Amino acid sequence: MSDNTKSTLKDLTSFGSPVLFVFLIATWCIINDSLAPVLLIVGAILSLVITRLFSAGSSWTAELWRSVRLSPAMLRHFLAYLGVFIVELVRANITMLGYVYARRIDIRPGVVRVGTRLSSPVGRLALANSVALTPGSLVLAREGDTLYIHWLDVKTTDPDETARLIVGPFEKHLEAAFG
Amino acid sequence: MAETALREILGSFVVLAGAFFLFSAGLGVLRMPDAFTRIQAGTKATTLGNLLVMLGVGILHPDWALKLLLVAGFVLITNPVSSHALARAGHFIGIPMAPSTGADALRDDENAKAEKAKAEKAGAENGADRAGDGA
Numbered sequence: 001m002s003d004n005t006k007s008t009l010k011d012l013t014s015f016g017s018p019v020l021f022v023f024l025i026a027t028w029c030i031i032n033d034s035l036a037p038v039l040l041i042v043g044a045i046l047s048l049v050i051t052r053l054f055s056a057g058s059s060w061t062a063e064l065w066r067s068v069r070l071s072p073a074m075l076r077h078f079l080a081y082l083g084v085f086i087v088e089l090v091r092a093n094i095t096m097l098g099y100v101y102a103r104r105i106d107i108r109p110g111v112v113r114v115g116t117r118l119s120s121p122v123g124r125l126a127l128a129n130s131v132a133l134t135p136g137s138l139v140l141a142r143e144g145d146t147l148y149i150h151w152l153d154v155k156t157t158d159p160d161e162t163a164r165l166i167v168g169p170f171e172k173h174l175e176a177a178f179g
Numbered sequence: 180m181a182e183t184a185l186r187e188i189l190g191s192f193v194v195l196a197g198a199f200f201l202f203s204a205g206l207g208v209l210r211m212p213d214a215f216t217r218i219q220a221g222t223k224a225t226t227l228g229n230l231l232v233m234l235g236v237g238i239l240h241p242d243w244a245l246k247l248l249l250v251a252g253f254v255l256i257t258n259p260v261s262s263h264a265l266a267r268a269g270h271f272i273g274i275p276m277a278p279s280t281g282a283d284a285l286r287d288d289e290n291a292k293a294e295k296a297k298a299e300k301a302g303a304e305n306g307a308d309r310a311g312d313g314a
Contacts, residue, residue, distance in 0.1 A: 027249065030245045030248075030249055089223075089230075092223050093200060093227045096203070096224055097203055099207070099211075100203050100206050100210060100220060101203070107216070109213070109216055111270075128259070128263065129256065129259040129263075132222055132258075138215070138219050138262060138263065138266055139266075150266060
Protein backbone atom coordinates (compact mmCIF):
# COMPACT_ATOMS: atom_id res chain seq x y z
CA MET A 1 0.00 0.00 0.00
CA SER A 2 1.41 3.38 -0.93
CA ASP A 3 1.87 6.11 1.63
CA ASN A 4 -0.81 8.16 -0.07
CA THR A 5 -3.61 5.60 0.22
CA LYS A 6 -2.47 4.86 3.73
CA SER A 7 -2.88 8.46 4.79
CA THR A 8 -6.28 8.74 3.06
CA LEU A 9 -7.46 5.63 4.87
CA LYS A 10 -6.14 7.03 8.11
CA ASP A 11 -8.06 10.27 7.50
CA LEU A 12 -11.30 8.41 6.91
CA THR A 13 -11.07 6.27 9.99
CA SER A 14 -9.40 8.79 12.24
CA PHE A 15 -11.21 9.77 15.36
CA GLY A 16 -9.56 13.12 15.89
CA SER A 17 -7.99 14.37 19.05
CA PRO A 18 -8.96 12.45 22.22
CA VAL A 19 -8.00 15.53 24.24
CA LEU A 20 -10.64 17.58 22.43
CA PHE A 21 -13.25 14.85 22.86
CA VAL A 22 -12.71 14.55 26.62
CA PHE A 23 -12.72 18.34 26.96
CA LEU A 24 -16.01 18.65 25.05
CA ILE A 25 -17.85 15.90 26.87
CA ALA A 26 -16.66 17.16 30.26
CA THR A 27 -17.90 20.66 29.38
CA TRP A 28 -21.23 19.18 28.27
CA CYS A 29 -21.67 17.27 31.53
CA ILE A 30 -20.77 20.29 33.65
CA ILE A 31 -23.19 22.58 31.80
CA ASN A 32 -26.01 20.03 32.08
CA ASP A 33 -25.06 19.32 35.68
CA SER A 34 -26.05 15.69 35.21
CA LEU A 35 -24.71 12.27 34.24
CA ALA A 36 -28.06 10.85 33.05
CA PRO A 37 -27.52 8.19 30.34
CA VAL A 38 -29.65 9.96 27.72
CA LEU A 39 -27.73 13.20 28.14
CA LEU A 40 -24.43 11.32 28.07
CA ILE A 41 -25.34 9.63 24.79
CA VAL A 42 -26.43 12.89 23.14
CA GLY A 43 -23.27 14.58 24.47
CA ALA A 44 -21.06 11.78 23.23
CA ILE A 45 -22.56 11.96 19.74
CA LEU A 46 -22.21 15.74 19.57
CA SER A 47 -18.65 15.59 20.91
CA LEU A 48 -17.76 12.89 18.40
CA VAL A 49 -19.05 14.96 15.49
CA ILE A 50 -17.28 18.12 16.65
CA THR A 51 -14.06 16.25 17.37
CA ARG A 52 -14.17 14.66 13.92
CA LEU A 53 -14.87 18.01 12.22
CA PHE A 54 -12.19 20.00 13.98
CA SER A 55 -9.34 17.64 14.70
CA ALA A 56 -9.27 14.98 11.97
CA GLY A 57 -7.79 15.41 8.53
CA SER A 58 -5.23 18.03 7.63
CA SER A 59 -6.83 21.40 8.40
CA TRP A 60 -4.91 23.84 10.57
CA THR A 61 -7.15 23.12 13.55
CA ALA A 62 -6.32 19.45 13.17
CA GLU A 63 -2.60 20.24 13.16
CA LEU A 64 -3.12 22.35 16.23
CA TRP A 65 -4.94 19.66 18.17
CA ARG A 66 -2.44 17.02 17.11
CA SER A 67 0.33 19.11 18.64
CA VAL A 68 -1.30 18.78 22.08
CA ARG A 69 -0.15 15.54 23.65
CA LEU A 70 -1.23 14.54 27.11
CA SER A 71 1.33 12.98 29.40
CA PRO A 72 1.95 13.09 33.14
CA ALA A 73 4.94 15.38 32.60
CA MET A 74 2.87 17.69 30.41
CA LEU A 75 0.09 17.91 33.01
CA ARG A 76 2.62 18.56 35.76
CA HIS A 77 4.19 21.42 33.83
CA PHE A 78 0.78 22.80 32.92
CA LEU A 79 -0.21 22.89 36.59
CA ALA A 80 3.12 24.52 37.48
CA TYR A 81 2.45 27.07 34.75
CA LEU A 82 -1.01 27.78 36.20
CA GLY A 83 0.59 28.37 39.61
CA VAL A 84 3.18 30.77 38.18
CA PHE A 85 0.41 32.44 36.20
CA ILE A 86 -1.82 33.11 39.21
CA VAL A 87 1.09 34.57 41.21
CA GLU A 88 2.00 36.82 38.26
CA LEU A 89 -1.65 37.83 37.79
CA VAL A 90 -1.93 38.98 41.40
CA ARG A 91 1.40 40.81 41.15
CA ALA A 92 0.27 42.53 37.94
CA ASN A 93 -2.91 43.69 39.64
CA ILE A 94 -1.07 45.10 42.63
CA THR A 95 1.24 47.03 40.28
CA MET A 96 -1.81 48.21 38.35
CA LEU A 97 -3.53 49.38 41.55
CA GLY A 98 -0.36 51.33 42.32
CA TYR A 99 -0.59 53.14 38.97
CA VAL A 100 -4.35 53.70 39.14
CA TYR A 101 -4.44 55.15 42.65
CA ALA A 102 -1.24 57.19 42.29
CA ARG A 103 -1.69 60.93 42.60
CA ARG A 104 -0.10 61.36 39.16
CA ILE A 105 0.18 58.49 36.70
CA ASP A 106 3.90 58.42 36.05
CA ILE A 107 4.59 55.79 33.41
CA ARG A 108 6.67 55.49 30.26
CA PRO A 109 4.78 53.17 27.90
CA GLY A 110 6.34 51.78 24.74
CA VAL A 111 6.38 48.86 22.34
CA VAL A 112 9.28 46.40 22.59
CA ARG A 113 10.32 43.26 20.68
CA VAL A 114 10.59 39.99 22.53
CA GLY A 115 11.76 36.73 21.00
CA THR A 116 10.29 33.43 22.17
CA ARG A 117 11.70 29.91 22.15
CA LEU A 118 8.23 28.35 21.89
CA SER A 119 7.46 26.84 18.50
CA SER A 120 4.00 25.27 18.83
CA PRO A 121 0.92 27.42 18.12
CA VAL A 122 -0.79 26.39 21.36
CA GLY A 123 2.31 27.27 23.38
CA ARG A 124 2.54 30.67 21.71
CA LEU A 125 -1.16 31.31 22.27
CA ALA A 126 -0.84 30.48 25.95
CA LEU A 127 2.25 32.69 26.21
CA ALA A 128 0.58 35.64 24.48
CA ASN A 129 -2.49 35.32 26.69
CA SER A 130 -0.39 35.09 29.85
CA VAL A 131 1.63 38.11 28.84
CA ALA A 132 -1.61 40.08 28.42
CA LEU A 133 -2.45 39.41 32.04
CA THR A 134 0.88 40.11 33.69
CA PRO A 135 2.75 43.20 34.83
CA GLY A 136 1.94 45.98 32.41
CA SER A 137 2.34 44.14 29.14
CA LEU A 138 0.10 43.37 26.18
CA VAL A 139 0.94 41.55 22.97
CA LEU A 140 0.25 43.75 19.95
CA ALA A 141 1.46 41.52 17.13
CA ARG A 142 3.57 38.52 16.25
CA GLU A 143 6.02 37.97 13.39
CA GLY A 144 7.52 34.51 13.36
CA ASP A 145 8.98 34.03 16.83
CA THR A 146 9.00 37.74 17.67
CA LEU A 147 6.28 39.18 19.84
CA TYR A 148 5.60 42.93 19.84
CA ILE A 149 4.61 43.87 23.35
CA HIS A 150 3.08 47.08 24.60
CA TRP A 151 4.77 47.68 27.92
CA LEU A 152 3.18 50.01 30.44
CA ASP A 153 6.44 51.09 32.00
CA VAL A 154 9.43 50.39 29.79
CA LYS A 155 12.39 49.57 32.00
CA THR A 156 14.83 48.45 29.34
CA THR A 157 14.95 47.97 25.57
CA ASP A 158 17.66 45.30 25.72
CA PRO A 159 16.08 42.21 24.04
CA ASP A 160 17.49 39.62 26.47
CA GLU A 161 16.53 41.62 29.51
CA THR A 162 12.96 42.28 28.27
CA ALA A 163 12.55 38.60 27.43
CA ARG A 164 13.67 37.66 30.93
CA LEU A 165 11.31 40.17 32.54
CA ILE A 166 8.20 39.57 30.41
CA VAL A 167 8.10 36.02 29.09
CA GLY A 168 10.73 34.44 31.33
CA PRO A 169 8.45 33.22 34.13
CA PHE A 170 6.12 31.30 31.77
CA GLU A 171 8.35 30.09 29.00
CA LYS A 172 10.02 27.26 30.90
CA HIS A 173 6.83 25.42 31.83
CA LEU A 174 5.01 26.18 28.58
CA GLU A 175 7.96 24.86 26.60
CA ALA A 176 7.84 21.62 28.55
CA ALA A 177 4.06 21.35 28.24
CA PHE A 178 3.47 22.35 24.60
CA GLY A 179 6.87 22.69 22.96
CA MET B 180 -25.37 26.85 61.40
CA ALA B 181 -22.28 28.76 62.45
CA GLU B 182 -20.49 27.20 59.53
CA THR B 183 -23.06 28.53 57.04
CA ALA B 184 -22.80 32.02 58.50
CA LEU B 185 -19.00 31.92 58.34
CA ARG B 186 -19.12 30.74 54.75
CA GLU B 187 -21.52 33.51 53.81
CA ILE B 188 -19.34 36.17 55.39
CA LEU B 189 -16.18 34.82 53.74
CA GLY B 190 -17.88 34.48 50.35
CA SER B 191 -19.29 37.98 50.56
CA PHE B 192 -15.87 39.42 51.37
CA VAL B 193 -14.27 37.67 48.39
CA VAL B 194 -17.03 39.00 46.11
CA LEU B 195 -16.44 42.45 47.59
CA ALA B 196 -12.71 42.18 46.87
CA GLY B 197 -13.58 41.25 43.29
CA ALA B 198 -15.87 44.25 43.05
CA PHE B 199 -13.03 46.45 44.30
CA PHE B 200 -10.77 45.23 41.49
CA LEU B 201 -13.53 45.80 38.94
CA PHE B 202 -13.96 49.34 40.28
CA SER B 203 -10.22 49.92 40.01
CA ALA B 204 -10.34 48.73 36.41
CA GLY B 205 -13.01 51.33 35.68
CA LEU B 206 -11.00 54.03 37.39
CA GLY B 207 -7.92 52.94 35.45
CA VAL B 208 -9.81 53.25 32.17
CA LEU B 209 -10.75 56.80 33.15
CA ARG B 210 -7.32 57.86 34.35
CA MET B 211 -4.87 56.25 31.93
CA PRO B 212 -3.43 58.57 29.24
CA ASP B 213 -4.08 56.70 25.96
CA ALA B 214 -6.07 53.86 24.38
CA PHE B 215 -3.40 51.20 24.88
CA THR B 216 -2.74 51.89 28.54
CA ARG B 217 -6.50 51.97 29.07
CA ILE B 218 -6.86 48.54 27.49
CA GLN B 219 -4.13 47.31 29.82
CA ALA B 220 -5.89 48.68 32.90
CA GLY B 221 -9.17 47.21 31.71
CA THR B 222 -7.79 43.74 30.98
CA LYS B 223 -5.82 42.90 34.09
CA ALA B 224 -8.02 44.23 36.83
CA THR B 225 -11.23 42.89 35.29
CA THR B 226 -9.72 39.42 34.97
CA LEU B 227 -8.72 39.20 38.62
CA GLY B 228 -11.96 40.94 39.64
CA ASN B 229 -13.99 38.39 37.70
CA LEU B 230 -12.04 35.47 39.12
CA LEU B 231 -12.53 36.74 42.67
CA VAL B 232 -16.28 37.21 42.12
CA MET B 233 -16.44 33.63 40.78
CA LEU B 234 -14.49 32.37 43.77
CA GLY B 235 -16.75 34.25 46.16
CA VAL B 236 -19.90 32.89 44.53
CA GLY B 237 -18.28 29.44 44.67
CA ILE B 238 -17.83 29.81 48.42
CA LEU B 239 -21.46 30.92 48.79
CA HIS B 240 -22.78 28.10 46.58
CA PRO B 241 -20.30 25.20 46.58
CA ASP B 242 -22.56 23.12 44.34
CA TRP B 243 -21.99 25.60 41.49
CA ALA B 244 -18.21 25.17 41.68
CA LEU B 245 -17.72 23.27 38.41
CA LYS B 246 -19.84 25.65 36.36
CA LEU B 247 -18.05 28.63 37.89
CA LEU B 248 -14.72 27.00 37.01
CA LEU B 249 -15.90 26.76 33.43
CA VAL B 250 -16.88 30.45 33.41
CA ALA B 251 -13.53 31.40 34.95
CA GLY B 252 -11.69 29.42 32.27
CA PHE B 253 -13.73 31.15 29.58
CA VAL B 254 -12.91 34.58 31.02
CA LEU B 255 -9.21 33.68 31.26
CA ILE B 256 -9.07 32.70 27.60
CA THR B 257 -11.28 35.37 26.04
CA ASN B 258 -10.32 38.44 28.04
CA PRO B 259 -6.70 38.62 26.79
CA VAL B 260 -7.75 37.69 23.25
CA SER B 261 -10.24 40.54 23.03
CA SER B 262 -7.79 43.05 24.50
CA HIS B 263 -5.14 41.85 22.05
CA ALA B 264 -7.55 42.27 19.12
CA LEU B 265 -8.51 45.78 20.24
CA ALA B 266 -4.90 46.85 20.75
CA ARG B 267 -3.79 45.35 17.43
CA ALA B 268 -6.60 47.06 15.53
CA GLY B 269 -5.91 50.33 17.35
CA HIS B 270 -2.23 50.21 16.46
CA PHE B 271 -3.02 49.22 12.89
CA ILE B 272 -5.20 52.26 12.19
CA GLY B 273 -2.66 54.49 13.93
CA ILE B 274 -4.36 55.57 17.14
CA PRO B 275 -1.90 57.97 18.78
CA MET B 276 -0.01 56.92 21.90
CA ALA B 277 0.49 59.04 25.00
CA PRO B 278 3.23 61.70 24.69
CA SER B 279 5.26 59.92 27.37
CA THR B 280 5.56 56.86 25.11
CA GLY B 281 9.15 55.88 24.40
CA ALA B 282 10.14 53.41 21.68
CA ASP B 283 7.58 51.82 19.36
CA ALA B 284 9.35 48.83 17.83
CA LEU B 285 6.27 47.64 15.95
CA ARG B 286 5.77 51.01 14.23
CA ASP B 287 9.49 51.10 13.36
CA ASP B 288 9.39 47.62 11.82
CA GLU B 289 6.18 48.33 9.92
CA ASN B 290 7.64 51.56 8.56
CA ALA B 291 10.82 49.75 7.56
CA LYS B 292 8.78 47.09 5.78
CA ALA B 293 6.70 49.73 3.96
CA GLU B 294 9.88 51.58 2.93
CA LYS B 295 11.38 48.36 1.61
CA ALA B 296 8.22 47.51 -0.35
CA LYS B 297 8.17 51.03 -1.79
CA ALA B 298 11.82 50.83 -2.75
CA GLU B 299 11.28 47.44 -4.38
CA LYS B 300 8.28 48.75 -6.31
CA ALA B 301 10.25 51.78 -7.45
CA GLY B 302 13.14 49.52 -8.38
CA ALA B 303 10.84 47.28 -10.42
CA GLU B 304 9.38 50.27 -12.26
CA ASN B 305 12.50 52.15 -13.29
CA GLY B 306 15.13 49.48 -13.24
CA ALA B 307 13.98 46.11 -14.66
CA ASP B 308 17.54 45.53 -15.87
CA ARG B 309 18.87 45.81 -12.32
CA ALA B 310 16.45 43.11 -11.19
CA GLY B 311 17.78 40.98 -14.04
CA ASP B 312 21.33 41.46 -12.72
CA GLY B 313 20.28 40.27 -9.31
CA ALA B 314 18.89 36.99 -10.66
